[in-house]
Amino acid sequence: MIIEKLTLRNFRNYEETVLTPHEGVNLFFGANGSGKTNLLEAIHYCALGKSHRITGDQSAVRIGESFAACGVDVRSGGVKREISVRLVPNEAAKKVILLDQKQIKRFSDMMGCLQCVIFSPEDLGLIREGPSVRRRYLDMMISQVNRGYFIALQQYRSGLEQRNALLKNMRGNQRPNFGLLEVFEQAMAGPAEVIVQERIRVVELLSRLAAETYRGISGREEEEFQAGYHSAFRESGNVQEDFVRVMRENREEDLRLGITSAGPHRDDLNLSLNRKNMKVYASQGQIRTAALSLKLAQMKALRQMSGEPPVLLLDDVMSELDKERRMRLVSEISDYQTFITCTDETDLELESDKRIYHVSSINGKAQLELTNPGLEEEKPILKEPDFS
Ligand SMILES: Nc1ncnc2c1ncn2[C@@H]1O[C@H](COP(=O)(O)OP(=O)(O)OP(=O)(O)O)[C@@H](O)[C@H]1O
Numbered sequence: 228m229i230i231e232k233l234t235l236r237n238f239r240n241y242e243e244t245v246l247t248p249h250e251g252v253n254l255f256f257g258a259n260g261s262g263k264t265n266l267l268e269a270i271h272y273c274a275l276g277k278s279h280r281i282t283g284d285q286s287a288v289r290i291g292e293s294f295a296a297c298g299v300d301v302r303s304g305g306v307k308r309e310i311s312v313r314l315v316p317n318e319a320a321k322k323v324i325l326l327d328q329k330q331i332k333r334f335s336d337m338m339g340c341l342q343c344v345i346f347s348p349e350d351l352g353l354i355r356e357g358p359s360v361r362r363r364y365l366d367m368m369i370s371q372v373n374r375g376y377f378i379a380l381q382q383y384r385s386g387l388e389q390r391n392a393l394l395k396n397m398r399g400n401q402r403p404n405f406g407l408l409e410v411f412e413q414a415m416a417g418p419a420e421v422i423v424q425e426r427i428r429v430v431e432l433l434s435r436l437a438a439e440t441y442r443g444i445s446g447r448e449e450e451e452f453q454a455g456y457h458s459a460f461r462e463s464g465n466v467q468e469d470f471v472r473v474m475r476e477n478r479e480e481d482l483r484l485g486i487t488s489a490g491p492h493r494d495d496l497n498l499s500l501n502r503k504n505m506k507v508y509a510s511q512g513q514i515r516t517a518a519l520s521l522k523l524a525q526m527k528a529l530r531q532m533s534g535e536p537p538v539l540l541l542d543d544v545m546s547e548l549d550k551e552r553r554m555r556l557v558s559e560i561s562d563y564q565t566f567i568t569c570t571d572e573t574d575l576e577l578e579s580d581k582r583i584y585h586v587s588s589i590n591g592k593a594q595l596e597l598t599n600p601g602l603e604e605e606k607p608i609l610k611e612p613d614f615s
């Protein structure tokens with residue numbers, strides 16, 4: 228997959244910017260706060276309809292402006308597509324997404340049109356933090372290649388919200404209406420099965436790829452890195468039946484707590500080194516290697532599942548890695564289109580062709596300057612997509 232054009236308008240500290248990226252490496256360097264991550268964020272919006280940051284859509288609209296827009300032209304398997312996202316603060320229809328200039332009705336319609344993997348220093352959280360970080364990692368990956376999975380996630384979440392609301396309402400009732408709870412549980416069972424089965428299948432592939440990558444980076448045959456999917460619904464081999472049974476068994480307790488205490492929303496990705504829980508036993512270096520291996524495995528898994536290489540976004544990761552890991556990463560990503568940010572241009576010694584942009588912020592406006600004009604961009608034209 229190749230992004231042929233990227234446009235930003237009133238997006239964070241960008242006023243109007245259009246660039247035609249290189250098919251290989253695109254390097255953005257500049258001071259802290261200049262606007263490097265904002266560029267990657269815009270690409271993430273075009274891939275998944277939302278930011279990779281945990282911020283609301285409204286914060287992406289340039290201060291003082293009435294809308295923000297970002298867009299990409301993507302080429303994938305000989306097919307060209309145009310994706311544009313427009314964010315409007317304080318309006319009912321806050322987000323409008325166009326695919327080939329037509330407004331999409333469901334987020335699922337855009338899934339997979341642009342696939343990306345983002346690498347960032349926060350990836351260490353995949354090992355160090357709680358299960359929600361790992362579920363998000365799985366969900367973001369699988370949703371990009373499997374629309375059915377993304378739809379099942381949405382249906383499940385909506386059922387879960389309704390079941391939780393009902394539990395809270397029924398708290399303190401002498402005779403709670405379990406029949407109504409059952410309606411939601413039955414509706415959640417189908418999506419739960421899709422989610423669990425697909426996570427199991429993808430984690431098997433990931434585990435294989437991540438273990439191989441881990442061995443390559445660490446150079447230690449005796450260190451065995453494994454990923455396994457941990458779920459409460461694998462007992463009988465029938466996820467729907469297990470799900471309905473566990474929901475029924477948990478009702479009294481869930482009613483007391485006012486939340487649904489088990490479900491795919493509580494499952495986890497177990498990460499182990501030589502069969503010991505990494506979170507508890509691994510060293511700093513082992514955690515770094517595992518986090519990088521998981522991301523490289525995600526990149527390879529996406530490519531295997533969709534047949535197309537995803538676009539890679541590397542946000543400030545180079546300075547975090549030691550020389551060996553950095554070289555390993557560089558060799559692994561050589562045939563992907565890559566957007567790399569760093570504060571110092573010398574952070575990255577790459578053999579490959581690349582465009583190098585200097586990013587600076589002048590009076591609160593981000594400016595991009597191509598520093599190796601040997602790789603001149605064709606003159607880009609900023610065309611306003613029709614969001615009306
Ligand atoms: N809605 C907005 N309107 C205007 N400016 C914004 C908006 N949101 C963020 N900014 C500005 O964008 C800048 C941050 O950009 P970004 O996160 O891309 O920086 P960076 O170059 O990645 O920095 P670092 O090297 O520290 O990671 C800040 O200066 C911030 O004030």
Ligand SMILES: [Mg+2]
Binds near residue numbers: 264265543568
């Ligand atoms: Mg940044």
